[in-house]
Amino acid sequence: MLWRYIKSQIWVLVCGGAVGPIFLVAYFATGQSPSLEWMFYVGLAVTALDFFIALALTNFGARLSAKTRHLEAQGVLALAKVAGIAETGTRINGRPLVKLKLHIEGPGIAPFETEDRVIASLTRLPMITSRKLVVLVDPANNEFRIDWERSALVSGAMPAEFTVAEDNRAYDLSGQEGPLMEILRILKANGIALNNMIDIRSNPAVRQQVTSVVRRAASQETPAPAPPAAPSMAATPSPVAPSLLPPSPEPSTAQRLQELETLRATGTISGAEYTTKRQQIISEL
Numbered sequence: 001m002l003w004r005y006i007k008s009q010i011w012v013l014v015c016g017g018a019v020g021p022i023f024l025v026a027y028f029a030t031g032q033s034p035s036l037e038w039m040f041y042v043g044l045a046v047t048a049l050d051f052f053i054a055l056a057l058t059n060f061g062a063r064l065s066a067k068t069r070h071l072e073a074q075g076v077l078a079l080a081k082v083a084g085i086a087e088t089g090t091r092i093n094g095r096p097l098v099k100l101k102l103h104i105e106g107p108g109i110a111p112f113e114t115e116d117r118v119i120a121s122l123t124r125l126p127m128i129t130s131r132k133l134v135v136l137v138d139p140a141n142n143e144f145r146i147d148w149e150r151s152a153l154v155s156g157a158m159p160a161e162f163t164v165a166e167d168n169r170a171y172d173l174s175g176q177e178g179p180l181m182e183i184l185r186i187l188k189a190n191g192i193a194l195n196n197m198i199d200i201r202s203n204p205a206v207r208q209q210v211t212s213v214v215r216r217a218a219s220q221e222t223p224a225p226a227p228p229a230a231p232s233m234a235a236t237p238s239p240v241a242p243s244l245l246p247p248s249p250e251p252s253t254a255q256r257l258q259e260l261e262t263l264r265a266t267g268t269i270s271g272a273e274y275t276t277k278r279q280q281i282i283s284e285l
Contacts, residue, residue: 004058004061004062005055008053008055008057009050009051011054011057012050012053012054012057017046017049019046020042020043020044020045020046020047020048020049020050021043021047021050022043023039023042023043023046024039024040024043024044024047026039026043027039027040027043067143068145070138071136071138071143071144071145072136072188074138074139075136075137075138075139076106076107076108076136076138076139077106077134077135077136077147077150077184077185077188078104078105078106078107078134078135078136078137079105079106079132079134079135079154079181080102080103080104080132080133080134080135081103081104081131081132082100082101082102082131082132082133083101083102083113083131084100084101085098085099085100085128085261086098086099086101086261087099087261087264088117092119095119095120095122096119096120097117097118097119097120098117098118098119098120098128099115099116100116100117100118101113101115102114102115102116102133102135104135104137104142104144106135106137107185108139109139109142112142114142118146123148123152123157124148126155126157127148127155127157129262132151132155132177133146133151133155134147134150134151134153134154134184135147150184153180153184153194154175154180154181155175156174158174159172159174160172160173160174160175160176161173161174162210162214164211164214164215166211167215171215171217171218173214173217173218178217179216179217182213183210183213186206186209186210187206192206256281260274260277260278260281
């Protein structure tokens with residue numbers, strides 16, 4: 001707790017709070033001149049404000065950390081589908097703050113709709129646009145937190161390769177949300193943290209469960225070989241002319257507008273480009 005307060009206090013001083021102590025030092029260093037009494041009072045007020053701001057930040061950080069630990073220990077791993085993305089008009093350190101509409105489903109909880117505001121950083125953008133995020137949900141009150149590390153795995157932003165020594169091969173499950181969510185729940189239930197390399201050879205029970213999921217996912221993904229065709233004397237039918245093939249469906253107006261909203265929310269296009277393109281789409285109706 002003390003170290004957390006020290007870090008908060010340093011952050012406050014770096015962000016401009018050092019003015020208070022500087023005024024106090026300058027006032028006493030100049031011999032407490034009556035003409036500089038304002039520096040004493042201003043410096044005292046700013047220093048006191050620094051203390052209370054750092055204290056509030058420390059308390060907020062402690063509560064956030066406690067909530068994170070509680071969700072990690074008691075929460076349910078659920079999948080949040082991004083149903084909508086909207087801009088808020090706010091940027092933090094040059095990165096847009098966006099509002100996400102989420103539909104959350106998971107074992108032991110009733111599906112529910114909610115919203116969250118997140119910073120659409122460069123590393124988070126692929127996860128947001130994939131519309132698949134992993135969340136930790138408190139089943140008692142539906143409080144949740146987006147787990148960006150697990151989301152990177154499920155959304156395909158981070159590769160998911162599993163090596164099975166008995167099979168002498170590696171299985172690539174990147175972006176397969178079903179088996180990956182199952183594996184993540186197995187790891188969480190056994191207290192195994194997610195990092196770049198997970199070695200479960202020392203835990204035979206977990207290893208067996210994960211291997212079973214990996215093999216099942218690989219078998220479902222690999223199509224069964226087609227039986228050999230029986231010889232036939234019939235003539236081979238000519239291919240269908242391209243002109244007779246049905247045209248690929250064009251995206252609907254709603255889909256085009258949603259894609260445009262996503263581009264604007266993530267800062268890919270400017271406001272002027274957004275307005276021009278939106279008017280073009282509407283004029284085609």
